[in-house]
Amino acid sequence: MALVHNKNHARSLIDAGYETREIDFQKLATLNKALKNIDTLVYVASKTYSVFDRVRELEKVLSAMQENHVANLVAMSFISLEDSAEAMGYLHGLNDDFSHLTGHEPESMEHFLARNYQTN
Structure with a gap:
């Protein structure tokens, strides 16, 4: 399943x-x-130039995940150097929100993949 912004770009x-x-x-x-x-969402943030728009977007994603009982989230994003100091405090609070909403602590991609997709 692919979630796309525009089906014309997903041909x-x-x-x-x-x-x-x-x-x-x-x-x-x-x-x-x-x-x-959906069981697992691989979330790649929209290309925005405001870290706070990106955070609001993530808040909506987390709300929809909770509403739809999505069990796993793999999130990929970045923060520009100009926004990093101000954004990191806000994002730390988001980790707490994520833990509260999902009952899980955020984990590294390496740990998630090792735990869920081990090969014999």
């Missing part, structure tokens, strides 16, 4: 047989529709 995924759902991270209604029956 290669559709042609390869992947199911796609359109999503808008700024609209909770599209998030709730897209996350139905």
Whole structure:
């Protein structure tokens, strides 16, 4: 399942047989529709130039995950050097929110993959 902003840009995924759902991270209604029956979400933040817009986006994603009982989140993002000092305090609070909403502590990608996708 691929969640995409625009199905026209996902033509290669559709042609390869992947199911796609359109999503808008700024609209909770599209998030709730897209996350139905999803177990693990690999979330790549939208390209925004404001760290606070990105944080609001993540808050909506976490709310939709809670509403739809999405069990796992793999989040990938970045913070520009200009925003890092101010944003890190805010993001630390988001870790607490994430833990409260999901009952899980954030973990590294390496630990998540090792725990969930071990090969014999």
